[in-house]
Amino acid sequence: MKIFAKIRFYYGAATISFIAAGIMVPLMMLFPKKKSNILHYWNKVIIFLLGGKIISHGERDNSVDMFVANHQGIIDIISLEADSNTDIRWVAKKQLFDAPWFGYLLKLPNMIEIDRENKTGLVKLLRDTKETIEAEHKRVITIFPEGTRTDKQALLEFKGGTKIIAEKLELTIQPIVISNSKKLLNEHRKTAGNATVHITYLEPFKVSKANKEWYNELQQTMQQCIDNEYNQHKRER
Secondary structure, three states: OHHHHHHHHHHHHHHHHHHHHHHHHHHHHHOHHHHHHHHHHHHHHHHHHOOEEEEEEOOOOOOOOEEEEOOOOHHHHHHHHHHOOOOEEEEEEHHHHOOOOOOHHHHOOOOEEEOOOOOOHHHHHHHHHHHHHHOOOOOEEEEOOOOOOOOOOOOOOOOHHHHHHHHHHOOEEEEEEEEOHHHHEEOOOOEEOOEEEEEEEOOOEEOOOOOOOHHHHHHHHHHHHHHHHHHHHOOOO
């Protein structure tokens, strides 16, 4: 059974790579005005081919400025793109933009590049965020405040960049908790299997500078949802 789970992992990784680099990138080059639709449709195809499905809880609010989600691996990104037709503008580290060929998945849809090793990275993130929320065409910025993937149940400490940007621009945020995605494809253990990814949309809120504890409260609210998912349904994050 363990060997089969390993084989499923490499099948899943190959499927994602082929569709991303061999189908989505060329299609976005050929049909630049359809980039968002291409991402939604083909990410749904990936979920299907991997033997997965998505169940959402709560209501996704596309009027917010930013989605804030926990992060386990690539399935989180695929699931959020597949779950609806929101035009998402992801915040991703510079190294991903620099990846040969695959970097076009971020460059072509004009995602936000952040260089963590450059002191001006936060200034650029602020400028790009402001540009996004003021643009005529609505896009929702999406960020993983933990800054990296983790296979633990407990959230990693949230990075300060998200807090600074949200307070400076007084953003409206919707927290999102993703669970069970590791059963579909676990990049840490290199295993995979049929699974249902659960996406929980929590209540949106507007950031207020008057509430100095809002960022800690955000992490606590998301952690409570993660704990409830596991305690009540045995769904790991």
